[in-house]
Amino acid sequence: MNTFEHHESSVRSYCRSFPATFKQAKGANLIDEEGKEYLDFLAGAGSLNYGHNNPVLKHALMTYIESDGLTHGLDMYSSAKEHFIERFQNIILKPRGLKNYVMQFTGPTGSNAVEAALKLARKVKGRENIIAFTNGFHGVTGASLSCTANQHHRGGAGTSLNHVSRMPFDGYFGENTNTLAMIDKLLSDPSSGIDKPAAVILETIQGEGGLNVASSAWLKGLRKLCDKHDMLMIIDDIQAGCGRSGDFFSFEEAGIKPDIITLSKSISGYGLPMALTIFRKDLDIWKPGEHNGTFRGNNHAFITAATAIDTYWHDNLFSKDIKEKGNLLRKRLRNIADRFGPESLKLKGRCMMSGIECPSEEIAGQVVQSAYKKGLIIETCGNRDQIVKCFAPLTISNEELERGLNLLEKAFSEVTSNIATAAAS
Ligand SMILES: Cc1ncc(COP(=O)(O)O)c(C=O)c1O
Numbered sequence: 001m002n003t004f005e006h007h008e009s010s011v012r013s014y015c016r017s018f019p020a021t022f023k024q025a026k027g028a029n030l031i032d033e034e035g036k037e038y039l040d041f042l043a044g045a046g047s048l049n050y051g052h053n054n055p056v057l058k059h060a061l062m063t064y065i066e067s068d069g070l071t072h073g074l075d076m077y078s079s080a081k082e083h084f085i086e087r088f089q090n091i092i093l094k095p096r097g098l099k100n101y102v103m104q105f106t107g108p109t110g111s112n113a114v115e116a117a118l119k120l121a122r123k124v125k126g127r128e129n130i131i132a133f134t135n136g137f138h139g140v141t142g143a144s145l146s147c148t149a150n151q152h153h154r155g156g157a158g159t160s161l162n163h164v165s166r167m168p169f170d171g172y173f174g175e176n177t178n179t180l181a182m183i184d185k186l187l188s189d190p191s192s193g194i195d196k197p198a199a200v201i202l203e204t205i206q207g208e209g210g211l212n213v214a215s216s217a218w219l220k221g222l223r224k225l226c227d228k229h230d231m232l233m234i235i236d237d238i239q240a241g242c243g244r245s246g247d248f249f250s251f252e253e254a255g256i257k258p259d260i261i262t263l264s265k266s267i268s269g270y271g272l273p274m275a276l277t278i279f280r281k282d283l284d285i286w287k288p289g290e291h292n293g294t295f296r297g298n299n300h301a302f303i304t305a306a307t308a309i310d311t312y313w314h315d316n317l318f319s320k321d322i323k324e325k326g327n328l329l330r331k332r333l334r335n336i337a338d339r340f341g342p343e344s345l346k347l348k349g350r351c352m353m354s355g356i357e358c359p360s361e362e363i364a365g366q367v368v369q370s371a372y373k374k375g376l377i378i379e380t381c382g383n384r385d386q387i388v389k390c391f392a393p394l395t396i397s398n399e400e401l402e403r404g405l406n407l408l409e410k411a412f413s414e415v416t417s418n419i420a421t422a423a424a425s
Pocket of ligand 1: 111114
């Protein structure tokens with residue numbers, strides 16, 4: 001038994017799939033204590049869109065630390081926070097027609113940003129019920145866990161998870177079923193048993209739930225439904241945001257404006273804890289300190305977040321580059337699926353948030369383990385953990401992306417030929 005197995009709680013999870021002890025990381029590469037190098041297609045579960053120890057962000061952070069800039073600031077005004085707010089407002093919100101939205105710095109986890117979003121929606125509308133979707137994932141604390149669909153996580157609550165009505169996501173019943181029409185009917189019928197909701201919360205591309213993509217038409221329709229039934233639209237962009245979909249926000253392609261947006265994971269750009277809830281100014285009915293948190297003023301995160309926005313989002317070149325890489329990734333994944341399982345493997349997701357659905361959790365798990373042995377860190381997702389999910393940093397070079405995909409291809413080849421051999425014997 002190692003130190004971790006002895007002394008760390010059994011709740012630990014990623015380390016069970018990747019039991020190496022890592023000591024260094026740079027860009028899309030991880031190095032363990034034995035000096036073995038790995039390509040990282042996990043990227044901190046989407047927290048490292050700009051790679052490990054990104055040199056531009058690191059330089060800004062080191063310079064700030066050396067100047068004795070504030071580290072911890074509660075929610076007091078600081079130069080670092082002011083700079084972030086200005087950059088985020090001018091480079092991200094304003095050009096996207098969201099200049100009348102305000103930023104709430106919540107406790108530094110995605111789940112806390114979701115808690116704030118749900119509290120605010122309930123407070124604004126004076127109603128308890130929230131609509132959340134099949135396979136949605138929004139965190140594992142009280143209200144956020146109520147919105148999370150996954151039974152494994154819900155089972156850990158130890159209490160009832162209330163005040164959420166579960167509705168079918170786009171495509172949940174197959175291509176030919178219009179889930180919006182179902183939702184509309186349920187909300188329009190005073191005897192459907194669905195209490196009038198304050199809001200809907202959703203991911204436009206479900207990350208943990210299986211890389212399920214809501215179409216632009218469905219998102220536009222949902223926006224209309226929200227207005228029709230007087231519900232706020234909360235888009236949880238914690239995983240799909242910060243460029244993962246090709247645009248800064250994942251809902252940009254659909255041309256919709258949510259009422260509330262949550263961001264975390266890659267917003268700091270450096271893997272530092274930071275979370276934001278963003279909403280229309282007219283919804284800002286919070287009383288001072290009503291939702292607070294000791295660590296909502298992580299000034300180091302403000303420095304790296306502002307630098308990431310300045311560096312990558314001041315024009316549309318990065319977005320163009322992500323979309324090109326996304327095309328390359330999806331082309332290679334489609335080839336892998338066609339080659340090793342034209343009937344059984346399926347391409348999922350969108351842009352740099354893509355993966356391959358396997359027939360079972362066991363097969364996906366074997367692919368992950370085979371890839372790990374070959375030097376590729378990659379995880380699974382999905383309602384049955386049956387999807388191999390590629391989450392390379394967005395700054396990865398094409399050469400590294402291809403190299404990682406070659407390893408993934410070898411892993412699929414190995415696993416499928418083992419299955420064929422076992423079936424033949
Ligand atoms: C869409 C989404 N929302 C919320 C969360 C929760 O974030 P955190 O783990 O930082 O609490 C996650 C985490 O994976 C997520 O993917």
